[in-house]
Amino acid sequence: MRKIGMQEIEDIALGAALLGAGGGGDPYVGKLIAHGAIKECGEVTLLSVDEVPDDAFVVPIAMMGAPTVLAEKAIGGEEYKRLRDMVSQFYNREIFAFMPIEAGGVNSMLPFAAAARLGTPLVDADGMGRAFPELQMVTFTMAGVSATPMALTDEKGNSVIFRTITNKWTEEMARSVTMSCGGAVSVSLYCTDGRIVRQYGVRDIITRSEGLGRAIRTVRQGAGTPEENFLAAAEGIKLFRGKIADVQREVRGAFNFGKVILEGIGEYKGHAAYAEFQNENLLAAVDGAILATTPDLICIVDSETFTPVPTDALKYGKRVLMLGLKCFEAWRSPAGLELVGPRYFGCDTDYIPVEERAKGGVL
Amino acid sequence: MRKIGMQEIEDIALGAALLGAGGGGDPYVGKLIAHGAIKECGEVTLLSVDEVPDDAFVVPIAMMGAPTVLAEKAIGGEEYKRLRDMVSQFYNREIFAFMPIEAGGVNSMLPFAAAARLGTPLVDADGMGRAFPELQMVTFTMAGVSATPMALTDEKGNSVIFRTITNKWTEEMARSVTMSCGGAVSVSLYCTDGRIVRQYGVRDIITRSEGLGRAIRTVRQGAGTPEENFLAAAEGIKLFRGKIADVQREVRGAFNFGKVILEGIGEYKGHAAYAEFQNENLLAAVDGAILATTPDLICIVDSETFTPVPTDALKYGKRVLMLGLKCFEAWRSPAGLELVGPRYFGCDTDYIPVEERAKGGVL
Numbered sequence: 001m002r003k004i005g006m007q008e009i010e011d012i013a014l015g016a017a018l019l020g021a022g023g024g025g026d027p028y029v030g031k032l033i034a035h036g037a038i039k040e041c042g043e044v045t046l047l048s049v050d051e052v053p054d055d056a057f058v059v060p061i062a063m064m065g066a067p068t069v070l071a072e073k074a075i076g077g078e079e080y081k082r083l084r085d086m087v088s089q090f091y092n093r094e095i096f097a098f099m100p101i102e103a104g105g106v107n108s109m110l111p112f113a114a115a116a117r118l119g120t121p122l123v124d125a126d127g128m129g130r131a132f133p134e135l136q137m138v139t140f141t142m143a144g145v146s147a148t149p150m151a152l153t154d155e156k157g158n159s160v161i162f163r164t165i166t167n168k169w170t171e172e173m174a175r176s177v178t179m180s181c182g183g184a185v186s187v188s189l190y191c192t193d194g195r196i197v198r199q200y201g202v203r204d205i206i207t208r209s210e211g212l213g214r215a216i217r218t219v220r221q222g223a224g225t226p227e228e229n230f231l232a233a234a235e236g237i238k239l240f241r242g243k244i245a246d247v248q249r250e251v252r253g254a255f256n257f258g259k260v261i262l263e264g265i266g267e268y269k270g271h272a273a274y275a276e277f278q279n280e281n282l283l284a285a286v287d288g289a290i291l292a293t294t295p296d297l298i299c300i301v302d303s304e305t306f307t308p309v310p311t312d313a314l315k316y317g318k319r320v321l322m323l324g325l326k327c328f329e330a331w332r333s334p335a336g337l338e339l340v341g342p343r344y345f346g347c348d349t350d351y352i353p354v355e356e357r358a359k360g361g362v363l
Numbered sequence: 364m365r366k367i368g369m370q371e372i373e374d375i376a377l378g379a380a381l382l383g384a385g386g387g388g389d390p391y392v393g394k395l396i397a398h399g400a401i402k403e404c405g406e407v408t409l410l411s412v413d414e415v416p417d418d419a420f421v422v423p424i425a426m427m428g429a430p431t432v433l434a435e436k437a438i439g440g441e442e443y444k445r446l447r448d449m450v451s452q453f454y455n456r457e458i459f460a461f462m463p464i465e466a467g468g469v470n471s472m473l474p475f476a477a478a479a480r481l482g483t484p485l486v487d488a489d490g491m492g493r494a495f496p497e498l499q500m501v502t503f504t505m506a507g508v509s510a511t512p513m514a515l516t517d518e519k520g521n522s523v524i525f526r527t528i529t530n531k532w533t534e535e536m537a538r539s540v541t542m543s544c545g546g547a548v549s550v551s552l553y554c555t556d557g558r559i560v561r562q563y564g565v566r567d568i569i570t571r572s573e574g575l576g577r578a579i580r581t582v583r584q585g586a587g588t589p590e591e592n593f594l595a596a597a598e599g600i601k602l603f604r605g606k607i608a609d610v611q612r613e614v615r616g617a618f619n620f621g622k623v624i625l626e627g628i629g630e631y632k633g634h635a636a637y638a639e640f641q642n643e644n645l646l647a648a649v650d651g652a653i654l655a656t657t658p659d660l661i662c663i664v665d666s667e668t669f670t671p672v673p674t675d676a677l678k679y680g681k682r683v684l685m686l687g688l689k690c691f692e693a694w695r696s697p698a699g700l701e702l703v704g705p706r707y708f709g710c711d712t713d714y715i716p717v718e719e720r721a722k723g724g725v726l
Contacts, residue, residue, distance in 0.1 A: 090453075158532050161524040169521050176539040 015212030016108030024104010065184030378575030379471030387467010428547030
């Protein structure tokens with residue numbers, strides 16, 4: 001158990017944005033919301049999964065929708081109070097702690113805002129270890145945990161409780177409500193017991209985010225070059241360094257689809273790369289060879305500051321470093337790949353771990 | 364209090380389809396579902412609104428979606444059980460009786476199926492006195508009654524509870540879920556007290572439907588010509604008699620939009636008419652002059668049998684009689700016209716009661 005205050009939030013937001021793998025929203029927006037809540041209501045109590053009793057009721061808090069819309073909508077304290085009341089009333093159980101469901105600039109932060117405002121502790125675990133675009137894409141789905149009963153509320157005060165036969169149906173139905181509510185809503189789903197979180201959740205993800213954020217902040221203090229320090233701290237596999245030559249975007253449904261094209265710089269001069277995304281980066285290729293695919297994390301960061309660049313902030317001319325991170329081990333199982341492997345997203349390739357694909361590198 | 368069996372259902376379905384004003388679904392489908400339930404589980408107890416205690420909990424049962432889809436989906440008994448359990452659990456109240464929310468071939472019948480299968484009485488009232496395409500279009504909206512908490516379930520077993528800030532938002536959100544569930548779902552909404560039903564509901568609507576159905580069935584037994592007998596029993600204003608020359612259709616969202624063009628026959632030879640619809644008929648014009656608009660009922664029936672022809676069964680060459688019926692009085696108030704008047708539906712005309720518009724007639 002430890003307290004999370006303003007500086008920790010700063011680092012967690014930054015590190016979580018890296019784990020967002022291009023998605024999960026703008027960490028600046030997320031940080032502002034968490035900071036505002038902590039300033040007003042006090043620090044948040046963070047619990048390790050081992051401090052959560054087996055039968056304790058743990059409730060994830062997240063936003064659902066397109067990251068580009070998140071930044072344009074106000075997120076007040078009322079939504080969390082409403083979610084809490086809906087969930088505790090519908091389940092007829094008292095909430096022991098909140099939890100993030102995915103890592104990312106916004107969805108790692110909102111649970112802090114909820115925890116601060118309602119005086120509820122937060123568990124140091126999530127259901128992805130990164131960000132993914134659809135709500136059935138959590139480790140809990142592999143464990144047979146239902147996403148529902150799920151609570152959804154918008155900033156206007158509308159609220160919905162879903163109970164569905166599969167988590168894919170939850171996605172389908174909640175997505176359509178998200179669209180009709182303007183593209184971004186607050187949700188609680190995969191409400192479950194401490195025992196399940198400990199067994200299937202991605203543990204210590206907040207602490208890992210914090211470490212990554214701290215490493216980015218102090219990247220010039222290490223033994224090697226900043227890039228070496230960054231890659232070492234992130235346990236990242238370097239994929240490419242280049243200048244953004246083009247970004248193709250399309251909003252379809254509640255998703256941001258697109259592709260970013262990079263022209264090599266420095267040691268990559270004369271080479272070319274691209275990454276495809278659906279909210280998050282899905283596939284990275286250099287000189288036509290695929291070097292990484294989902295569920296491994298494909299992260300694009302500023303080549304000087306190592307600040308993560310979300311897919312909706314990719315801009316022509318920006319110089320970036322593209323790296324791969326190994327995903328949470330369970331995603332590499334057949335069940336995991338069925339949920340979040342490249343073929344699910346329409347990429348015509350089998351999954352091969354990033355550390356194998358990128359072994360040779362381009363240079 | 365009286366019992367409703369197979370013959371009564373036959374007449375109610377037929378009469379309700381007339382009150383559906385072109386919408387409300389195919390009475391044949393509705394009748395089959397109600398007959399099946401009554402055959403299996405016994406007759407239904409119908410209560411007059413005066414037999415419902417003030418504080419009794421009355422729960423409407425309906426389908427939401429495009430009438431053309433209704434006919435293609437199976438409707439089982441499980442949906443009603445699920446709706447009952449959702450509503451009674453969420454409100455924590457015991458259900459005293461079910462109620463239809465609109466008149467129409469399907470939505471007048473489904474409450475009978477639910478009542479038969481669950482052994483629950485049915486109240487002889489609804490919230491429209493006809494059919495309308497959107498769910499906020501009920502007399503209860505004028506009374507400030509909320510459509511929510513509203514329960515929705517599909518035939519697969521998915522279920523949703525909505526709680527919205529306005530009935531228009533209920534429509535918006537429930538409609539998008541209806542679409543994602545394949546276009547037709549079962550719902551309970553405007554769950555309310557006996558006192559409210561008595562004060563704002565359209566009373567005796569089932570009995571009126573039954574009388575209309577019986578009149579159509581026995582149209583050749585009266586004093587005048589069948590047409591005279593029919594118009595007298597329906598208190599209908601004759602608008603046109605013609606052959607369907609064209610039907611334009613478009614499915615947009617979960618609605619059937621379109622226009623039917625009629626060429627005059629008999630005394631109307633040489634004249635032309637049309638009706639525009641959105642599930643239900645919205646506007647009828649003869650030789651370019653508008654003779655009736657929503658919220659008055661524009662009904663199209665077979666010119667020989669006087670069987671109602673729903674908008675999704677309009678077919679080239681069919682000979683029909685078009686008539687107007689006065690709507691429930693409350694719809695003619697400013698609040699009523701704001702909800703269901705011609706301008707709401709995009710018809711560029713003020714509301715003038717059908718008995719005034721059609722006074723001169725075309726002949």
